[in-house]
Amino acid sequence: MSASLSPAFVNGDVSFWYRAAGLPTPGPRLGGDLQADVAVVGAGYTGLWTAYYLKRARPSLQVVVLEQEFAGFGASGRNGGWLTGDLAGSHERYGEDARRLQRAMYASIDEVIAVCEKESIDCDLVKGGVMNVARTPAQAGRLRETVAVARSWGIEEPDLHLVDPADHVRVSGALTASWSPHCARIQPAKLAQGLARAVRDLGVPIYERTPVTEITPHRALTPYGTVSAGHVIRATEGFTARLRGSRRQWLPMNSSMIVTEPLPASFWDEVGWRGAELLGDMAHYYMYAQRTADDRIAFGGRGRPYLYGSRVDARGHTHEWTVDALWRLLTDFFPAARSSSVAHAWSGVLGVPRDWCSTVHVDPATGLGWAGGYTGHGVTTTNLAGRTLRDLILGEESELTSLPWVGRRVRPWEPEPLRWLGVHTMYRLYRLADHRERTMPRTSALARFADLITGH
Secondary structure (H helix, E strand, C coil): CCCCEEEEEEECCCCHHHCCCCCCCCCCCCCCCEEEEEEEECCCHHHHHHHHHHHHHCCCCCEEEECCCCCCCCHHHCCCCEEECCCCCCHHHHCCCHHHHHHHHHHHHHHHHHHHHHCCCCCCCECCCEEEEECCHHHHHHHHHHHHHHHHCCCCCCCCEEECHHHCCCCCCCCEEEEECCEEECCHHHHHHHHHHHHHHCCCCEECCCCCCEEECCEEEECCEEEEEEEEEECCHHHHHHCCCCCCCCEEEEEEEEEECCCCHHHHHHHCCCCCCEEEECCCCCEEEEECCCCCEEEEECCCCCEHHHECCCCCCCCHHHHHHHHHHHHHHCHHHHHCCEEEEEEEEEEECCCCCCEEEECCCCCEEEEECCCCCHHHHHHHHHHHHHHHHHCCCCCCCCCCCECCCCCCCCCCCHHHHHHHHHHHHHHHHHHHCCCCCCCCHHHHHHHHHHCC
């Protein structure tokens, strides 16, 4: 089934989130060599939160941010708008201290809410919780197992529990669901632009249209000058592979989204989607969705997951077959949405480490630091990263600097063509597994093999 497209349908142009206000006009470029205390490379959430917390803690610091396009151009302005408490990685790989990391993630949601209130950032933020739905017996089994495992890691009943999906959002074919209050809806571009304003108000210059080509100890090199600094922080997430020597560091994984035209009140009454709940599922080739502030469904999933050689399609264009696939899945979840149409489609990239777990690190000797590899959970994790980088840069021991993701070292991805073959094989197997599980009572061995191939 081909997607029903609105007469005003747009493909790309960064994302739908910029559609109402329009793309921001980039600020000035770097105007020559510069000396600073801290140079932050990347004006997405990670870079903006880091600059924000550094200047709040130490107003005398000379902090500068370097951005190749404009603040919020990358994943920060394209994501699904999930301010979620889910860990960016598995509890097992973080070890026993994952319990502290999980609590820090939950607290980070409320920290973002508090900063938005303090800085008057209107980003359609509503803490409405999240429901993950299972639509096959195999998915239902995985969901029950997920909740049981969560208990063993100290995630208690109020934090995550099984529910009847009809009590929250009525998804066609749903068998069971889980519910967590630890998630809030945001409008991603509004948060990015609001943070950029708050950072500038603190006196931090953001040099836009200034791509950093190489990072070395105490230096960030650009075509318009070199910034020398005591600390240089890499906050480039899915665009990290563009930096010299970093092509295999984090894999740039594509994710795609569509958004419908506004849906009438009768639709929301029919499906029971009364508030700002976020919605996910338990498929291997999973989806994610939100009800936007203007009553649309923003619906995402994996399209063409990876481009050979870690290339990135920066403009956000989405292939027609991906738009059609997302529309089929959306209308399978909500048949009543077939009366609507797709207003916008776009794609973005997220950073994936080899072990699928995030890291944050600062080396006092070289002044080099980074945070990222959020695997799609970056909206909340970036805030925790920004506060942790602040403490590491200032040399202050804290509860944050002792969390288990600090200083983790992960081996790089394999050279091509191995990583292209591995990623595409993984998602091919996941699609086949989802298809087979329509008639299977348990998780397909194909999915377990896919996990084994890529260490997911």
